[in-house]
Amino acid sequence: MLDLVNRLQTPGLVQIDIDLPQIAVIGSQSAGKSSLIESISGITLPRAAGTCTRCPTECRLSHSDTPWKCTVELRFITDKSGQTLGQPRTEAFGDPIFDKSEVEDRIRRAQRAILNPSKPTREFLDEGDEESAEISFSTNYISLQISGPEIADLSFVDLPGLIASVSSRGGNERDIVMVESLVTSYISKPSCVILLTVACETDFENQGAHHLTKKHDPEGKRTIGVLTKPDRIPRGDEESWLPLIRNEQETLENNWYCVKQPSSQDLKQGITWEQARARENDFFSLTPPWSELDPMYQKYLKTSNLVDRLSSILSDLISKRLPQIQIELENAIQKTQDALQQLPKPPSSDPIGEIASLLHNFVGDLHVLLEGVPRADGLLQTIRPAQARFRRDIRGTAPDFRPFELEITEGPQPTFPDPPFLSNEDGYEAIEDQDPQEKVPIFIDQVLDRALAARTRELPGHYPFVVQKSFIAEFTAKWASPAQVLCRVVHTTLLQHVKALISLHFSSFGQGGLEQRVTILVQDYIKQRAAATQALISKLILLEEGGLLTLNEHYLADYKDKFLSYYKGARETAQNPVLAAAIQAYRPNQFTFTYRSKNRLPDITQVLSGLASIGLSGIDAKDLVKLLAPDRMDPALNIMSDVRAYFQVAYKRIADNIPLAIDHELVRGVGHDMLPTLYTGLGINSPEGGRICRELAQESPSVAGKREELLKRLERLETASHELLRVGI
Known part of the structure; x- marks a missing residue:
């Protein structure tokens, strides 16, 4: 099971995707952490002034009947700028080592290679001992695979020691934060067993590693405490540390242990690890109060007991976690597959066919958009309020005839209600939002004055038709502005909907270039259609202004009779x-x-x-x-009725024709010849069409990068899942 977890932790598999069981060794600087690791692994770590461990060091120990061997690898999870890699990578650092005395130098060189990311790592295999570092600490780490006859089956990672102060170390305040963040990234994971080292030569309360551990494992369920340097406890203070061994103080589920490692002087004199273990046994057997502990607490002393317990804890944790890991892997695989499905399909090997398919699909959806979709946010639904506003604006230009003489009074004139018969017409609405000041009342005596002024050679009682034409010209002259406003609104709305459709079809191709080129071509084409529409609108308005004509004679006569009766009735009511x-x-x-x-x-x-x-x-x-006596205003009443009746005929005609012209020439017109326009504009049918299509069919870098990252993640997740299935988990 340990071998399986080690394989899963290999970069390229799932150590960045799944919380895998591991042991993390932490402690404050000079807490004896390195000595403990040396005693467990049987190798010597680099020792120098200041901080020794500046990047994590992973130790994978495995028992083997073959001769002792150590393989050193560099594992990179960030690039030289500190950016997290989408796919971690592993690099072998030198040939396998068969002599333990060579390990310390190899680890020192490996650490220098990691701390100088801008240089090739192979340079550090042969360079001298010059100490140099571009960065103080790194999340990239060294991996040691050690096997041999006397090696225990155990894996752990040694983390940099927590720094209390940089004032005397030549570092900076950022180092404190960086090391704490690095340690936290490991011990915050639920499947991480925390091996907490505490030096007995320093007050327990002053050791920051313990406080950080309490923060992430407050109940002590996954922490193993290790007391180091018991031989440096001031004489008479030994009893203060025994409550920890008895688990009476700072209780941990897996208890506290105490170990004694060889001093630096012992190591310099060439003490072997077998001799060091023997001296450790003698220390705890002969030195009170350790030697006087009850037998039930003796098992928490010595490195050998700690190693046995660590192996047992890691084994139990792996046994519990493997079934859960399989479930987490399957869930992660499903989420990754779903994320891939949400991406646009990858580019085809046939770029010409791919681009042609894209254009045809776009034009097909464009026709659906222009014909109308049954949604509240559809194009036609969005245009409809502007059309209704145009209709109200045109109806608001109706002349406000008053069948009464003008009375000179201060303030606005009272309103004159619309005839009741207009309310029975289909689509009639009161114009509530129109400012009364916008409409200027035209009184009957003003109409008669204009008629009298227009007379030339007519017989008495007769007035030229130019009077009606002058009133009609006044309201038809107001129609051009709302018509062009409607055209601009439809143009803007249409462009917004089409741009959204372009983005939907082309945003993931051509590295953004295809979407941009299609947008420019479509914008130009819509602009041409809008110009043609404005020209057609101008012609329709010119038709209304240039001459008065209707073949709807019955409709016109009926309205004249109704308005004449309405005006006469209002006047007679006022006079009698x-x-x-x-x-x-x-x-x-x-x-x-x-x-x-x-x-x-x-x-x-x-x-x-x-x-x-x-x-x-x-x-x-x-x-x-x-x-009653004849009304001298009867000619004016006839003129008013003529003009108002013709307005009803012309208003309904223009209220239909303008939207119809815009719909035909602009909205539906955009769909005409769109496909040939795109083919020609993009140059697909040109001699360079193949090259152009190959460029346009490329994915955008962001989508391509995301697809590559997801595919690599899916590959490592599936590989890990197969590993678990292969061993019957």
Whole structure:
């Protein structure tokens, strides 16, 4: 199982994707951490002034019947600028070592290679002993694979010692933060067993490594405490450390241990590790109070007991985690596959066919967009409010005729209601948002004055048609502006929808170039269609301004009669309110002009009976107004009715024709010849078409990089899953 986890931790597999079981050795500077690791691994680590361990060192120990061997590798998870690599890489650092005395120098050189990322690593295999470093610490690490007859099956990683101060070390404050961050990245993982080293020569409360461990493992479930340097405890203070061994103080689930390693002087004198173990046994057997501990606590003393316990803990953790790892791997594989599915499909080996397919699919979706989609955010739905506004703006240009003489009064003139018969028309809406100041009332005496001024050789009572034309020209002249506004709004809205469609189809190809070129071509084409549409709108407006024509004679005559009756009724109500009220009370007509008076209304029945008695039978109540004297404003009433009736005919015509022209020439027009335009503009059918398509079919660097990263991650996850299945997990 340990071999399996070691294979999974190999860069290229899943050590960056899955939380794998491992032991991390941490401690403050000079806590005896290096000596402990030397005692466990049987090798000598570099020792120099200042900080010795400046990058993590992974030790993979495995028992073997073959001669002792050590392989050194450099494992990079960041590049020379410190940026995390998408795919970690491994580099062998020299040939395998068969002599233990050569390991220390190889590790020192390997560390220098890691701390100088801008230089080739092979240079450090043969260079002298000059100490130089471009960076103080690194997350890249050294991996040692050690095997031999006397080697225990165990794997752990040695982390740089936590720095309390840089004032006397020649470093800087960033080193403190960087080392703590590096240690945290390991011990914060739930599957990391923390091997905490605490030097007995320093007060327990002053050792930062313990505080950091408590932060990430507050219940002490995955921490193993190791007391080092017990021979340096001041005489008489030994008893203060025994509560830890008894697990009575700072309780840990896996207890505290105590070990004694050879001093630097012993190592310089060439002490062997067998001799060091023997001296350690003698120390704990003969030195009180360690020798006086109960037998049940003796098992927490000596390096050999610690190694046995570490092997047992790591074995148990791996046994528990492997089934969970398999589940996590399958979940990670599924998420990675889903992420790949969300990416655009990779470029085809047939770039011409690929680009042609892209263009055809785009044009097909463009036609669907232009024809209309059943969504609230569709193109036609987005245009509709602008069309409704255009219709209201055109209807708002209707001349505001008043069948009354102009009264010079201060302030705005009172409004004159629209005829009730207009409310029965389909699509009629009150123009509530129009400023009353925008419409200038035209009073009946003003109409008559214009008619009188226009007379030339006409007989009395006759007025030239130029009077009606002048009023009609005034409102048709106001139609060009709202028509062009509608065209610009539709142009802008159409461009937004088409750009979104272009991005959807082309953003992942041509390294952004294809999307950009298609956007430019489509923008130019839509601009041409918009110019043609504006020209057509100008012609339609010119038709309305240039001459008055309608073949809808019945429609025009019907409206004239209605407006003439409406204007006359309003005028008669104002001039003869008593008679109008009496007629309305006798037989209410369709108009709502009422006269309110405290006086009693005349009896229309008696009036009609009186007229019948003198031979004027068959007269209706509404005919009584004909008995009144002729109104000198009758010619003006006819002119007003003519103009207002023609407005209804022309307004409905232009309210349909302008949107129809925009839809035909601009909206639907964009779909005409779009495919040939793109083929020609992109040069696909040119002699250079093959080369152009190859360039355009390339993925953008971001998508290509993401695809490559996901594919590599999927490969290592599937490889790891196969490893687990192969061993029957």
